[in-house]
Amino acid sequence: MTQAFERVASCWCGDLAVTMRGEPMLVSSCCCTRCQRRTGSFFGVTVYFHPDQMVAQRGTPSTFQRPDGEARFHFCARCGSNLWWFVPDDDEEVLGVAGGAFADPTLPGPQRMVYTSTRHPFVRPPDGLPEFEDGAD
Template sequence: MRTGGCQCGAIRYQCADEPIALYACHCTECRKQSGSAFGLSFQVPRRSFRLTRGQPKRWSRPTDSGRTLGCLFCPDCGTRLWHEPGPASETITIKAGSLDRPVDLSAAIHIWTRSRLPGVAIPADAPQFPGEPED
């Protein structure tokens, strides 16, 4: 069981299943959202995710691939918690920094690498995609 939540503790969640993938996204939107060189998203089956405290606020934005992404965050402290690629999607992506236990970056799949910042080193053996990988 993995658990996590926002910085102020108003929102908590749990996820029963193992992750499908860990993405290090180098797109400009993830850099803006994370305030860092890339964003980390922990993809899990939607059915295994459960909100245990609080009520997040939702904001939607278009993605570089032409989709609409639902972004859920704490209305009190602003911590981005998870993304929903659409109502019919069987998966969500938890923002890995909101997990209580840190993730192992050695398993990360690097996406939108054509937008990566100069000087960001990606391990040679890491799976990489210049844009968004096909489903």
């Protein structure tokens, strides 16, 4: 990782924030119903990093481990913003950060859209964006 620049992702009230160093590994948008219910939006945008790229944290998160072990979420106990989560990936974990929490237009846009099988018909991704009916990877 040669880039030394950092981006901060913050909850709405500012109690909870994380600082990420360098560019993300992947930015992915997902139309699955779990992301719809988690975000309250019609799709979620996850910015994936290696866990080592999280170089600072402010505040103490509340956590929620999905019973199926699929992901462990960290969110602000005061305002409820869901900020980051760990997803098992073979023997390791990858770190996902909520794309909107950066509120940063320089953040790279999604490189793919997954779970288009449950996408609302009015959600129109950019031309040429790779689409997957279910998950990718």
